[in-house]
Amino acid sequence: MASVRTHLWFGNDKAVEAATFYAEHIPDSSVGRVITARTDPDSRVADVVEFTVAGHDVVGLNAGPELHLDEAFSFYLRVDGQEEVDHYWEILTADGGEPGPCGWCKDKFGVSWQVIPRELEDLSGDYSTAANQRVCRAMLTMGKIDVAALQAAHDGT
Incomplete structure (x- = not known):
């Protein structure tokens, strides 16, 4: 098989x-x-x-040494809530890792990760509503994902 x-x-x-x-x-x-x-x-x-x-x-x-990992490959790490976002973001960016935009970061080995809370997926839906689109615009301004800010964007507050 x-x-x-x-x-x-x-x-x-x-x-x-x-x-x-x-x-x-x-x-x-x-x-x-x-x-x-x-x-x-x-x-x-x-x-x-x-x-x-x-x-x-x-x-x-x-x-x-002649080969290097890059952003063309990444792991999508789906987590639950801000506490898990913070936890994995800290682990993955420590000791030479690098933060990036929109939930992306690199670990100290050069592997790219996108740390995404389930709440982002839930609030984004299929991006067809005004609320979903506000969530997307908010996410595009973030490095590490901020769940409370996504919720506020969704709610229009």
């Missing part, structure tokens, strides 16, 4: 460290198999790690 897994190339040789970090901080995450590949005794070691992030299967590879 065919299957699909995300495959991330860590240009900073941090694949195992990243997998361990996610397993420690993101629910339903774990580190599986770690394989150290060496083509000959003098070659560079390439670690391959199989891991799970919030139930999503991932393969990480230490790909060398």
